[in-house]
Amino acid sequence: xxxxxxxxxxxxxxxxxxxxxxxxxxxxxxxxxxxxxxxxxxxxxxxxxxxxxxxxxxxxxxxxxxxxxxxxxxxxxxxxxxxxxxxxxxxxxxxxxxxxxxxxxxxxxxxxxxxxxxxxxxxxxxxxxxxxxxxxxxxxxxxxxxxxxxxxxxxxxxxxxxxxxxxxxxxxxxxxxxxxxxxxxxxxxxxxxxxxxxxxxxxxxxxxxxxxxxxxxxxxxxxxxxxxxxxxxxxxxxxxxxxxxxxxxxxxxxxxxxxxxxxxxxxxxxxxxxxxxxxxxxxxxxxxxxxxxxxxxxxxxxxxxxxxxxxxxxxxxxxxxxxxxxxxxxxxxxxxxxxxxxxxxxxxxxxxxxxxxxxxxxxxxxxxxxxxxxxxxxxxxxxxxxxxxxxxxxxxxxxxxxxxxxxxxxxxxxxxxxxxxxxxxxxxxxxxxxxxx
Numbered sequence: 305x306x307x308x309x310x311x312x313x314x315x316x317x318x319x320x321x322x323x324x325x326x327x328x329x330x331x332x333x334x335x336x337x338x339x340x341x342x343x344x345x346x347x348x349x350x351x352x353x354x355x356x357x358x359x360x361x362x363x364x365x366x367x368x369x370x371x372x373x374x375x376x377x378x379x380x381x382x383x384x385x386x387x388x389x390x391x392x393x394x395x396x397x398x399x400x401x402x403x404x405x406x407x408x409x410x411x412x413x414x415x416x417x418x419x420x421x422x423x424x425x426x427x428x429x430x431x432x433x434x435x436x437x438x439x440x441x442x443x444x445x446x447x448x449x450x451x452x453x454x455x456x457x458x459x460x461x462x463x464x465x466x467x468x469x470x471x472x473x474x475x476x477x478x479x480x481x482x483x484x485x486x487x488x489x490x491x492x493x494x495x496x497x498x499x500x501x502x503x504x505x506x507x508x509x510x511x512x513x514x515x516x517x518x519x520x521x522x523x524x525x526x527x528x529x530x531x532x533x534x535x536x537x538x539x540x541x542x543x544x545x546x547x548x549x550x551x552x553x554x555x556x557x558x559x560x561x562x563x564x565x566x567x568x569x570x571x572x573x574x575x576x577x578x579x580x581x582x583x584x585x586x587x588x589x590x591x592x593x594x595x596x597x598x599x600x601x602x603x604x605x606x607x608x609x610x611x612x613x614x615x616x617x618x619x620x621x622x623x624x625x626x627x628x629x630x631x632x633x634x635x636x637x638x639x640x641x642x643x644x645x646x647x648x649x650x651x652x653x654x655x656x657x658x659x660x661x662x663x664x665x666x667x668x669x670x671x672x673x674x675x676x677x678x679x680x681x682x683x684x685x686x687x688x689x690x691x692x693x694x695x696x697x698x699x700x701x702x703x704x705x706x707x708x709x710x711x712x713x714x715x716x717x718x719x720x721x722x723x724x725x726x727x728x729x730x731x732x733x734x735x736x737x738x739x740x741x
Contacts, residue, residue: 306643306647307643307644307647307651309599309647309650309651309654309676310603310676310677310678310681312544312655314340314542314544314648314651314652315644315647315648315651316340317339317340317343317641317644317648318637318640318641318644319637320637320641321635321636321637321640322635322636322637323626323629323630323633323634323635323637323638324626324630324637324638324641325569325629325630326350326566326569326626326629327343327346327626327641329562329565329566329569330346330390330393330394330566331343332556332562333389333390333393333555333556333557333558333562334386334389334390334553334555334556335383335386335553335554335555337383337543337546337553338383338386338543338553340541340543340648341376341378341541341542341543342376342386342387342390342541343541343641343645344374344539344541344622344645344648344649345374345376345387345514345541346390346394347372347374347539347618347621347622347625348372348373348374348461348512348513348514348539349390349391349394349395349461349463349512349514350394350573350625350629351369351370351372351459351512351621351625352369352370352372352395352398352434352459352460352461352512353394353398353570353573353574354368354369354459354573354574354576354625354628355456355457355458355459355577356456356457356577356578357369357576357577357578357579357580357628358578358579358580359579359580359581359582359621359624360579360580360581360586361586361589361617361620362586362589362590362593362620366579367490367617367621368459368490368510369459369512369621369624369625370459370490370509370510370511370512371487371488371489371490371510371511371512371621372512372513372539372618372621373484373487373488373512373513373514373515373537373538373539374513374514374515374538374539374540374541375467375514375515375516375517375522375538375539375540375541376514376515376516376517376541376543377516377517377518377519377522377540377541377542377543377652377656378516378518378519378542378543379518379519379543379545380518382518382543382545382546383553384465384516384517384543385465385516386553386555387463387514387516388463388465389555389558391463391514393558393562393563393566394566394570395434395435395461396563397570397574398434398435398461399435401434402433402434402435402436405431405432405433406431406433408429408431409428409429409431412426412428412429430451430454430455431451432448432451432452432454432455432458432460433448433451433460434452434458434459434460434461435460435461435462436448436460436462438462438463438464438465438469439469439472440462440472440473441472441473442472442473442474442475442476442479445473446493446505446507447505448460449493449505449507449508449509449510449511450505450507452507452510453507453508453510457508457510458510459510459511459512460510460511460512461511461512461513462511462512462513462514463513463514464513464514464515464516465516466515466516466517466521467515467516467517467521467522467525468521468525469515470484470513470515470525480525480529480534481528481529481532481534483509484534484537484538485533485534485537486509487509487511487513488537488614490508490509490510491508491509492506492507492508492509493505493506493507493509515538519542519656522540522656523656523657526538526657530657531607533610533614535653535657536610536611536613536614536615536653537614539615539618539645539649540649540652540653540656541648541649541652542651542652542655542656544655569629572628572629572631573625573628573629576628580624580627580632582623582624582627582634584634584639585620585623585624585627585634585639585642586620588623588639588642588643589616589619589620589623589642592616592619592642592643592646593613593616596609596612596613596615596616596646597609598716598718599612600612601709601712601713601716602678602679602680602681602713602718603676603677603678603679604679604696604701604705604709605676608650608654608676611650611653612646612650615646615649615650616646618645618646618649619642619643619645619646619649620642622641622642622645623638623639623641623642626638626641626642654676677699679692679695679696679699679709680713680718680719680730680734682695683695685729685730685735686727686728686729686730687727687728688726688727688728689706689707689710689726689728692706692709692710692728693706696709710728713728717731717733717734718730718731718733718734719731719734
């Protein structure tokens with residue numbers, strides 16, 4: 305395991321090398337302090353540009369690149385707004401398409417108003433917005449999903465500057481959990497819904513979504529959805545509070561040269577059609593799944609294990625996107641970034657939701673929040689069963705799980721056991737860092 309998520313400092317992003325040029329072009333337009341927080345946020349908006357393509361996950365299922373959701377979390381004034389500039393740059397063609405669709409709708413509305421009440425009204429044109437406004441209502445959102453499905457299965461993408469805006473799209477906070485799960489799993493809405501025009505439908509939700517929020521509003525928003533799979537489906541990218549350096553962050557100039565380079569990559573996304581199997585990516589994700597299991601064993605945390613499964617899927621989709629952007633070629637740098645994305649997501653969740661969100665999590669200060677604890681690191685190099693049992697008790701874990709945890713550590717090669725002394729000893733492989741959480 306390459307990254308230590310038990311520390312307050314974020315896992316350091318690897319150097320962006322061959323195969324990540326599109327990301328480098330985008331990051332050239334934002335301040336350097338926002339590079340790491342913004343990288344995970346780029347994949348939902350880039351993924352929305354791909355239609356009619358499926359990729360085989362290691363479990364042999366076929367997945368589209370829709371259903372990607374990411375939440376950027378930083379303090380007020382933490383430069384979260386820089387994401388919107390990159391979103392607008394990527395979505396220029398979607399904006400142009402939506403302007404044409406809006407003209408059709410406005411023309412129809414004018415025609416309807418010009419006719420008397422006894423005149424037969426023209427049929428509403430089928431219009432689909434690819435980049436709907438952030439304040440779209442639930443009825444309009446469902447109606448647009450119906451139109452996107454009818455007109456070829458295009459993914460609609462939304463960028464919400466405040467997390468509470470998701471309530472409006474989902475039809476209220478009580479519907480948030482079901483709606484976000486349906487989006488992630490590419491499910492249908494789940495019931496026939498009335499739209500603004502009284503039309504009903506149950507479309508497949510092909511949606512990608514990015515959200516920006518502060519730590520406080522994030523904890524409050526997801527507080528009741530921590531254990532039903534909802535927040536695990538969302539990728540989180542957390543930017544801790546930085547020092548007061550007195551420098552105003554700079555944006556790029558978004559020149560014609562920048563747009564020309566970016567558009568070369570947008571074309572690659574647009575023309576990607578068909579079914580693909582990316583063998584090196586799948587091999588990497590299989591290896592990361594083993595690492596996630598080892599990490600969960602070291603902290604003895606089933607919630608962390610469950611959470612990591614969806615972090616792997618999100619990282620895998622990011623890898624598939626990079627493969628498309630790189631002319632369907634895999635590189636080592638792309639693999640290193642996928643690995644970092646998985647750990648950064650889990651680290652962010654543990655920083656934001658700390659103790660897996662206890663009763664006072666919404667008011668807990670940043671300094672009070674703690675991440676998972678690697679219990680093997682907390683023990684001496686040679687220890688006995690009672691020492692682990694005492695450590696587990698201090699962390700609120702039951703003594704009954706001690707033997708099972710020791711068996712897991714032995715099977716993963718973290719420790720050895722001496723039948724003569726009854727003592728457990730950390731292996732050389734673990735001490736060299738291979739067992740780092």
